[in-house]
Amino acid sequence: MANSSKLAAESPLTRKPRAVIVGASSGIGAALARRLAAEGYLVAALARSKSELEAVCGQINAATGETRALAYEHDVTDFDAIPTMFQQLMKDLGGIDVLVYCAGAMPRPEPDEFSFEKDKLMMDTNLLGAVAWLGQGATLFQRMGGGKLVGISSVSGDRGRVLNPAYNASKAGVDTYLEALRNRLTRHGVHVLTVKPGFVETDMLKNSPSSHPGKITPDECAAGIWKAMRGRKQLVYIPWYWRWIMLVVKLIPSFIFRRLSF
Numbered sequence: 001m002a003n004s005s006k007l008a009a010e011s012p013l014t015r016k017p018r019a020v021i022v023g024a025s026s027g028i029g030a031a032l033a034r035r036l037a038a039e040g041y042l043v044a045a046l047a048r049s050k051s052e053l054e055a056v057c058g059q060i061n062a063a064t065g066e067t068r069a070l071a072y073e074h075d076v077t078d079f080d081a082i083p084t085m086f087q088q089l090m091k092d093l094g095g096i097d098v099l100v101y102c103a104g105a106m107p108r109p110e111p112d113e114f115s116f117e118k119d120k121l122m123m124d125t126n127l128l129g130a131v132a133w134l135g136q137g138a139t140l141f142q143r144m145g146g147g148k149l150v151g152i153s154s155v156s157g158d159r160g161r162v163l164n165p166a167y168n169a170s171k172a173g174v175d176t177y178l179e180a181l182r183n184r185l186t187r188h189g190v191h192v193l194t195v196k197p198g199f200v201e202t203d204m205l206k207n208s209p210s211s212h213p214g215k216i217t218p219d220e221c222a223a224g225i226w227k228a229m230r231g232r233k234q235l236v237y238i239p240w241y242w243r244w245i246m247l248v249v250k251l252i253p254s255f256i257f258r259r260l261s262f
Ligand SMILES: NC(=O)c1ccc[n+]([C@@H]2O[C@H](COP(=O)([O-])OP(=O)(O)OC[C@H]3O[C@@H](n4cnc5c(N)ncnc54)[C@H](OP(=O)(O)O)[C@@H]3O)[C@@H](O)[C@H]2O)c1
Pocket: 022, 023, 024, 025, 026, 027, 028, 029, 046, 047, 048, 049, 050, 052, 074, 075, 076, 077, 102, 103, 104, 105, 125, 126, 152, 153, 154, 155, 196, 197, 198, 199, 200, 201, 202, 203, 204, 205
C-alpha cells in the first residue's frame, strides 16, 4: 500500500538516514521506530494493523514536530508483494540505509499437538518473510557498498525445545541466514546485525503461559538494539546476560535436555 504523506523537508546537507522496520505496529518494532526517529531517522513502519501503525507514526510525528514516520500496511506472508513494496519504499523515502526485520508470530502448540497450520505460520512469518525482505535489502546494500541489515531473532533459536519446535526452528533459520548474509556482505561494507532478545514485555509474551523472569520493556530492548547498531556489533543478546545463560543451556547434554520441560 503506497503512502501519500510527505516526509519532512530537508536539504542535501541535512539529509536524514532512512530506516525501514518490518513489523513495527507493536512491541519491539514500534519501540525501535520511536527510538530511530528520536535519533534522527526517517522511518517507514510496516505491518498488517493499519490503525496501530498509524498510532505509532502519529506519536512519532507529534513528538518530533514533523513527518518522520510513514505507515505502510503489509502482510509479510504475501511474498510476491515484497519486491514491489520495496521499490515503493525506495521511491517514497528517496533511499534506504537501514532495514530491520522484526515481524514475528508465536502461536503456541498444545504440549501434545503437532499443528502444521501453526508451524507454517511461524515459518512463513519468522523465516521466509525475513529471507524475502532481507534479500531485498541485501541486493540494494551490496550495490550501494553500505547500509545496515538488522534481524530480530531470539534466544529461542539456540536450541530445539519441548514447547514450540517450529518457533525454535524458525529462529535458528534466521540466525544462520543472517550469519551467511554477514559473511557475504561484510566485504561490501554492509553491516549485518543479529539480535537475540530474552523476555520482552510485548503482545507476543502475553500469549505465553510460562513465567518470564527478568523481562524487559520494549523500550529497553530498542535501546540495546540501537547501541548494537551504532557499535556495528554482529550479534547481540539483550539483556547481555542471556549470552551466558544460553551458553550454559547449549552445553546441557541431550540426554538431560530431553527430560526438561521448557
Ligand atoms: N517478546 C519477546 O519476549 C521476544 C523475545 C525474543 C524475540 N522476539 C521477537 O521479536 C520480534 C517482535 O515481537 P514482539 O515481541 O515485539 O511481539 P509483537 O508485539 O507481537 O510484534 C510482532 C510484530 O510483527 C508483526 N507481524 C506479525 N505477523 C505479521 C505479518 N504476517 N505481516 C506483517 N507484520 C506481521 C506485528 O504486526 P501486525 O500484527 O500488525 O501485522 C507486530 O508489529 C518477533 O520476531 C519475535 O519473535 C520477541
